[in-house]
Amino acid sequence: MPLLLSPHHQLLLLFLLLAAASHGVASGATYDSSMCLSEPFTCGAVSFSYPFYRSSDRKDVDGNENSYCGYPGMGIVCDNDKPMLQLDGVGNYAVKSIDGTRANVSIADPEAVGSCPRVDHNVTFGPGTWLEFPNTTVDYLVFFLSCYFGAGLVKPATLDPITCSEFVSGVPGASFVFPNESVPAAGNWSQACRQVILVPVFKYGPVDPSNSTWRNTGYGDVLRQGFQVSWDNRPVSCTQCEESNGRCAYKQTGEFHGCLCTNGQIGARSCTTYNSTGQKKDRIKIYTIAGISSIMLCLLLFAFWLGYKKYGRKKKSKETARIESFLQKNGTIHPKRYTYAQVKRMTSSFAEKLGQGGFGAVYRGSFSDGRQIAVKMLKDYKTDGEDFINEVASISRTSHVNIVTLIGFCLEGSKRALIYDYMPNGSLERYAFKDNSQGGNTLGWEKLFDIAVGIARGLEYLHRGCNTRIVHFDIKPHNILLDQDFCPKISDFGLAKLCLNKESAISIGGARGTIGYIAPEVYSKQFGVVSSKSDVYSYGMMVLEMVGARDKNISANCESSSQYFPQWIYEHLDEYCVSASEINGEITETVRKMIVVGLWCIQLSATDRPTMTRVVEMLEGSTSVLELPPKVLFS
Template sequence: MEIAKVLLALWVLGRFVFAPISLLILLAYKLWISHVSIDIVEKFLREQQMLSTTRYSYTDIIAITGHFREKLGQGGFGSVFRGTLLNGQHVAIKMLGNYQFNGEDFINEVSTIGRIHHVNIVRLIGFCSEGSKRALVYEYMPKGSLDKYIFSARGTSNRPFSWDKLNEIALGVARGIDYLHRGCDMQILHFDIKSHNILLDCHFNPKVSDFGLAKLYPKNYSLVSLSAARGTIGYIAPELVSRNFGVVSDKSDVYSFGMLLLEMAGGRRNVDNIMANTSQVYYPSWIYDQLTQNNGIIEINNNIEIYEVERKLCKVGLWCIQMKSSNRPSMDQVVEMLEGDTDNLQMPPRPFFASSQLISASQSSMQSISIELSIILEQEDCSNSDNNIKDVKFVSSITQS
């Protein structure tokens, strides 16, 4: 009987005393985190004297978007809405979730594209930072992102632009990245080059967007220090996972751009589940074999022979995805390659770990690579010894595929 009374008393204390106290502590902690984030952003904005962008209030954002009437997209950062300024200009407004990186993504975007202007970089018109409400106001790109077009169909006849236009898009993206690396006062590394982050205007002219993972470094820095891998699986450079492949530098963006080129050329993702039971599961390896074994004549997408531009994009892409960062061209060299003739391009070395027979893997083996890398990306705050262990696992998962 005494034990029952004790248990009842503990239950009452837990429900009516400890539970409310725990809830209050949790709410206080979240409020403190929110204030820290606000303080970091406001301190950054006070220190920026050279920003050419406009600061809007949250009520301005509501008016510009018409109470968030037209939603353009949704991502892990938040939502994007279409809006119209007083002068009639259409804009895209990205609303940032207040839980993201303590304001780091907001600061990255404003500190990078807020101070640069280039025809192939999306323009930041303004921003909003009012309490926990944060928004970024960009120029509106009516054709959306590149991934809607290059993965839409498996045939060149369904593309909305010609192969020459595809080469122009690739060249425009390369020039934009080269400007980030060499044309600014500070070297800007994007770290998330992929088709989803390439936006197209009404004439299908490309602009690099989404600088949430970007970092700024002095131009003379040859070694970039990062505490954790950053980027998107399928585009992320090997040295961002293991320093055995070289130092993290502007060549990391070159690798991601190379993967993008291969996807643009083939109209399919670099790891394609539809091809899971064929030798084409890993497209970069398969395309390399086609280039070397068939005298440069490739048949993809329903046995349609490759175009000259497509072969050039493939060659340049294979140069860009060399495993050792020192073996990749710089971005200005990539621009020269894309501007030149295909016949002047030498065939790059095989940029893969294993032979074509080993890389012709099943879907399950390719999924194991993605799972392994996902684990690495999720464990950002780890010791150096832990990183070395994960590096060995990552290399092993590929070589055994």
């Protein structure tokens, strides 16, 4: 099949070819060869070449110091064999090395010396320079200087100032330094500081700003390494010049002076080859090449269009035919079919979006009788309709209070939609897994427990209760919907697998599911065979997440936040249950039951995990008979 270009890329390619035919030619003026050095120059141990230039080499054709060859802001001052790059409005920075391949230069503040160097300015780039910070190599340190507390401004007890004597003696008041990602957000304490300075540095490993070594000398070690800036940020005028083997010249004011060519001439935008017959013949040659290229481009685009019609539509029709065949074979099972026009009318032309996922978008709608619905519009399909067939085939075979109801579907050309009952309370993720510190969408322990039991019953039904056994493969909070009474309903069966009841092992084409909830055997055969126990693992991870997210104090516990949560909860089970329930004995037992069941479900070996039938029994039974799983689980 021929390569397909989008209309945007087709127009872009055509524009570039036409631009090549019509770009400006050299004006015929000449320049003094000393204006642009043909050889690199060296200062100390560092070699420089275009686009760098000596700050003293700023001459135009008349010898006036108002033009130069190179990029604005790239002038080098060689001071006693020490190369310095002057950053606009900041000062001179020592050049340590140059990486021409990546267009990066490593620089350092020459005043950043001593064991605890002081800082007195931010580093920013003005409009007259092309230098910028490369995101891949630059981090930042944030300094809060000359801080005085009082008049309602209280320093948090966890913050300690810089302690080294050299810094303290040079800056009055208390001063603090933090990695950019660790700046405390609590309170208004930063208002007590006279100045806040952001300093770029090379990326560094994780640091603890509360550590005394960091406050005394550690930040200085990071600061002295300097940082990188990139010069690969050119305007179109300079790009055209350099692509024609020219070099860009600029005026002191920052205006483009011209393109300096190897034959000593100055082009308006780029360099052209001059010969004895003058410029006219050169222009004719360029126009001829551009005309031929345009014709070839049109032929190529026509070939692309023919290929798309022949192969693209054939692929679509093949996929649609496969789905239609499935629907015909299962005509008594699948729900009502709607046209795309009906779907648009139900959703008022997709006016209200409820959510967005990898499958596509979900919109709110209603039937003519006022019944509320949710319409899932599937994305342009990349498979042969497997997700669509899985969803229709799976849910059509189910009827359970904890399984979402599929009302209908749409299959019309490339348009595919699934229609469900509307769930006014959204997904479980919306209520149990947001920041509880701001209030609002939180659920009590009793309601969370009821939801966990309902999900378990729904999975038990999928694994044992319906005519064809179904393994979901994507159990996670986002796929648990809550109705008006917060009754949970399992949804999104796009990855589901239908099996015969007698089957235990399941064959799948590759890993499927969501990172964090995928059972080990799904992505590696060394952990065993894939089965319905894979859903048990996902359920266990979700229950443990429900437990951890419900307690807003867990995120503030430094020990738990730096440790794998199942490991931490295993080792602190009793104290956590008591603190989470606020000394309420009944809730303590509820929390303990959810944790123990969750830990059993995430056993590495599928044979050690309970079935969903056993999970329901454990949740509905007495806590006193529940035992913790072996700790080897976490090795």
